[in-house]
Amino acid sequence: MIGILKGMATTMKHALDGKTFTVKYPETAPEVSPRFRGVHKFSQERCIWCRQCENVCPNDTIQIVMDDQRNGEQYNLHIGQCIYCRLCEEVCPVDAILLTQNFEFTADTKDEFIYNKEQLKNVPWYKGIDPLNSRNPDRGAWIGEGDGEVDYQ
């Protein structure tokens, strides 16, 4: 009986201290760490079509299509199949593929999660965090580049 009372005293103590861990999502956007790995962003201006990201990806999430001149035509990434390991970002020599902190994505069917390069370009930054700057500060910032209006050749 003593034990049960002690337990009740414990819950009582914390019931009154008014601290909560949860946020009212979606009204309040939760804080994420600057290193958090969310949906990808892709920059065609940076990409040199070396296909290293495609090769390193452990589960074939990235599909690159090139023409016979080895010019890049398509860059597709299945954000619903991805395991967010960030290996693609890690091996990319020019930081053309990055994982933003954005974790909010929805679709009606699984296929809609296959993002092409325009969709990947338009993935918004989360709370203005620059992932590259927070993860690999020595590799230079990315933010501000490829932010919507840029006209792809």
Add this chain to the structure above:
Amino acid sequence: MSTEAVSDVPAESDRSGILAPVTASLIGRETHRNAPAGRIKPQDVPDVLRTLKTESGLDHLSCVTAQQYPDRYETMYHLRSYDDPTQEASIVVPTSSEEPRSTSGTTAFQTAAWHEREAFDLVGIEYDDHPDLRRILLPETWQGHPLSLDYDQDQPQIVPLREQDGSAHAIASEGREGTMFINIGPHHPATHGVMHLKLTLDGEQVAAVEPDIGYIHRCEEQMAQNCTYRYQIMPYPDRWDWSGGGLLNEWAYARAAESLADIEVPEYAQVLRTMSAEFSRILAHMLAAGAYALDVSGDFTATFMYAINERERVQKILEDLTGQRLMFNYFRLGGVVWDLPEPRSEFFEQVRSYLDGLPERLTDIHNLLTGNEIIQTRTVDTGVLPAEVAKDYGCTGPVARGSGVDYDLRRDDPYGYYDRLEWNVITEPDGDNYSRLLVRLQEVEESAKIIDQCVDLLEEWPVDERTIQSNVPRTIRPDDDTEGYWAVEAAKGELGIYMRADGTEKPARFKIRGPSFSNLQALPAMTVGGQVPDLIATLGSLDTIMGEVDR
């Protein structure tokens, strides 16, 4: 496989005395990177295992690996000693390609039963004198053995429910009047994942119980065999344990691959690994304790929330460090991917304030959980696992330590930075459900001690010596035919990996020894003859995670 000679690996010759008691049975020697290895004939398996157990003190059958070569099949018994796990040996049993038939080692070690069933299921070796040689992970009507070389992956498989064998129940209820058969699971809150218990009841009493596993078999071994050593395997160990033990699992792979390919890890990275891995252990143990409260009685939702709350704090720290909350992918071969987040002082402060508040929060949890009379009545003296039985089933981790088996690879087979830090291995002598709970909660305190010392070290570390990764080539091709078994102390116990290289950038065989697999096997020994509610309490106390049982 490989050479017949023993002497070409000098470090091995002085240890090879361990196989001395069975020299008469050896038909050849092999070179394994971790331990002396000898080949024997199938019919000698029980005798050899028994002799090694009694005369060389190898009383722990860690793992059984089976694999097929173009010209033969092989079963491998990885043995070590509970007293000193650096005492190891591997026994290799080659069998012919045409008729892969070996002899079971179950008379020497109970734990061989499930491991051999798995070898039969996935690789296709049959074991004479096995008490119950059925498939274990795949459905019973499955055609072919997926890890055998000639398996056709495109062959359609039809597995209708009605054709699944009900023999287990038939055996259990034979000769008993008025028993009742009950399924617990595969979807049941008490089974912590998709597991199915075939339960035969005699009134309220458990007459027989058979865990039916394999519901979330995801071909993890085969997946690893299709991935490159350097990058692609590392994200997956996280997924063998989604309770938060991911970093510990990553370490299992890192240790195995680094030993296989001779990769150095800088000291600084070892400290980072040690610290983050212990955070991971706190995560896993907190879930185990919180969920256990719910298993025992549904009234403990508040306790569960306290445990989750605790996890949230740890997850925040790990998210800042690794970039994810559960699927960390933080380790790399030769180190870790990132140094501490900048500004470092802020991170240290965050960790310190976490550690400072931990004792009080643990007292709260003890007040809510271990001090509670309901928990005590339900857990003290129920689900008792005697030390000898635990060893026979290859139990490790908090399950073994709760039975007084003083076995912890962090201390006994040191890796990382553990041997240079001050901490204790926790054991409880009684072997009941309560002991296992106590062990986990006390281990959280020990983890906190380790983290505290790591933070001290990291704070003092000279700026120009903070190397987080050694120079590792982009492609790793360990030499053809190198092989070995290495393990670390994961959240649930000994997580071992056997790897064999074939000179390419992907492993030829990748075998995972999930600690829960062996721990779960002991369930019938702990519950038969007891009451049904105690069965649930006992199952919860094993803290099985189906990701590493089914793999």
